[in-house]
Amino acid sequence: MAYAFDFAAVWEYRGQLATGALHTLGLITVGAGLGVSLGTFGAVSRAWKIKPFDKIFTVYVELIRNTPFLVQLFFIFFGLPALGVKLGEWQAAIIAMVINLGAYSTEIIRAGIQAIPRGQIEAASSLAMTRPQIFRHIVLRPALQKVWPALSSQIVIVMLGSSVCSQISAEELTYAANFIQSRNFRAFETYITVAIMYLILSFCVRGLLNRFGSRYISGRKTA
Amino acid sequence: MMMEFTLWDIVRNLLTGLEWTVGLSLTAFILGGIVGVLVLSARIGRFLWLRKLMKGYIELFQGTPLLMQLFLVFFGISLMGVDVPAWLAAAIGLTLFTSAYLAEIWRGCVEAIPKGQWEASSSLAMSWVEQMRYVVLPQALRIAIAPTVGFSVQVVKGTSVASIIGFAELTKTGGMLANATFKPFLVFGLVALGYFILCYPLSHFAMRLERKYRGSGAH
Numbered sequence: 001m002a003y004a005f006d007f008a009a010v011w012e013y014r015g016q017l018a019t020g021a022l023h024t025l026g027l028i029t030v031g032a033g034l035g036v037s038l039g040t041f042g043a044v045s046r047a048w049k050i051k052p053f054d055k056i057f058t059v060y061v062e063l064i065r066n067t068p069f070l071v072q073l074f075f076i077f078f079g080l081p082a083l084g085v086k087l088g089e090w091q092a093a094i095i096a097m098v099i100n101l102g103a104y105s106t107e108i109i110r111a112g113i114q115a116i117p118r119g120q121i122e123a124a125s126s127l128a129m130t131r132p133q134i135f136r137h138i139v140l141r142p143a144l145q146k147v148w149p150a151l152s153s154q155i156v157i158v159m160l161g162s163s164v165c166s167q168i169s170a171e172e173l174t175y176a177a178n179f180i181q182s183r184n185f186r187a188f189e190t191y192i193t194v195a196i197m198y199l200i201l202s203f204c205v206r207g208l209l210n211r212f213g214s215r216y217i218s219g220r221k222t223a
Numbered sequence: 224m225m226m227e228f229t230l231w232d233i234v235r236n237l238l239t240g241l242e243w244t245v246g247l248s249l250t251a252f253i254l255g256g257i258v259g260v261l262v263l264s265a266r267i268g269r270f271l272w273l274r275k276l277m278k279g280y281i282e283l284f285q286g287t288p289l290l291m292q293l294f295l296v297f298f299g300i301s302l303m304g305v306d307v308p309a310w311l312a313a314a315i316g317l318t319l320f321t322s323a324y325l326a327e328i329w330r331g332c333v334e335a336i337p338k339g340q341w342e343a344s345s346s347l348a349m350s351w352v353e354q355m356r357y358v359v360l361p362q363a364l365r366i367a368i369a370p371t372v373g374f375s376v377q378v379v380k381g382t383s384v385a386s387i388i389g390f391a392e393l394t395k396t397g398g399m400l401a402n403a404t405f406k407p408f409l410v411f412g413l414v415a416l417g418y419f420i421l422c423y424p425l426s427h428f429a430m431r432l433e434r435k436y437r438g439s440g441a442h
Contacts, residue, residue, distance in 0.1 A: 062423065066422035078401055079410075160287065164290055191294045195291040198291060
């Protein structure tokens with residue numbers, strides 16, 4: 001009595017799966033954009049010891065990196081309303097992802113910034129570059145260039161981690177999977193399909209990040 | 224009947240959950256380490272098909288969410304007509320997850336050993352096993368310690384996902400307490416504190432090890 005697989009029961013729900021995958025991509029796009037921005041700010045504050053942000057970011061990084069994403073999400077979604085901050089499931093999911101990625105990217109980008117030789121900044125200022133110019137061209141760009149692979153990996157990790165957002169009923173890919181298996185009673189087929197979808201998503205996101213990196217970060221501007 | 228929870232009741236229950244979290248983390252880390260060694264030896268061994276297979280294994284676990292892996296173990300085993308308790312599914316899932324990551328971390332450490340040393344030892348007529356035992360591993364183990372300890376933090380945090388398949392560890396206990404006490408802010412704050420107490424010393428230790436081995440200038 002071998003088990004008969006029935007993937008047709010999953011195919012019926014392809015619409016939900018596609019919507020779920022798009023929502024997951026949406027989450028990571030917004031989450032990565034804001035998270036890396038937050039991380040850049042944190043990294044600069046920590047690397048250049050800008051008071052009082054350097055201390056705040058040190059504590060923040062340690063707190064976030066040493067607690068699970070799921071608990072951060074629950075704290076934001078269930079805990080904060082007790083303080084009068086009411087959040088929808090999407091808002092909570094985005095905020096949790098931004099806060100989580102912000103902490104990791106602070107550390108990653110900081111390593112890049114600290115690897116910039118002091119002499120380059122001095123050379124740039126002796127060429128009469130303004131501080132914003134120095135920051136953009138001499139510090140940030142080369143720093144991001146150095147750590148881009150690590151940053152890309154972290155973004156993929158956060159995207160995969162976003163599957164637990166289904167637990168606060170944000171309707172992303174895993175939520176779709178849970179919904180579908182509760183309808184067709186084909187849990188294994190549903191989850192294996194969705195696992196493969198995640199695998200494809202992570203390949204695509206990694207590929208896109210590589211291209212984005214080589215075009216806008218390490219690439220030279222050509223006319 | 225409503226039951227009143229004192230702060231001590233909450234903390235006491237959370238501590239029980241914390242014990243399960245520690246137990247699951249240790250199980251996953253130790254068994255994952257053992258499976259990881261097997262995966263690693265296949266990954267860098269002499270058989271091409273085995274190397275490719277293990278590359279696929281690692282990519283599979285690094286490219287899918289841990290939650291999916293737990294679901295698949297949970298529902299996959301029950302397909303065979305065996306009822307799996309949540310703790311067993313969680314332990315198996317996390318063990319496989321850990322083994323894939325550790326094998327990949329350790330592969331990096333083995334590959335950090337300069338190629339010349341392999342060539343030198345093979346010119347001394349050492350077998351692959353001897354090369355590993357006397358030349359490569361003693362050096363690779365030193366660089367492997369810090370990232371391995373660092374990864375243990377990911378394992379501890381990963382166990383929180385087991386709450387979703389119904390294993391009553393710290394996060395699950397917290398969820399139930401938050402519902403029963405209507406104090407989600409306090410309860411999830413304490414849950415986060417519990418994880419922090421477990422993870423912070425590990426992170427800190429990993430960082431110190433990294434400095435130590437980098438500072439010594441040795442591989």
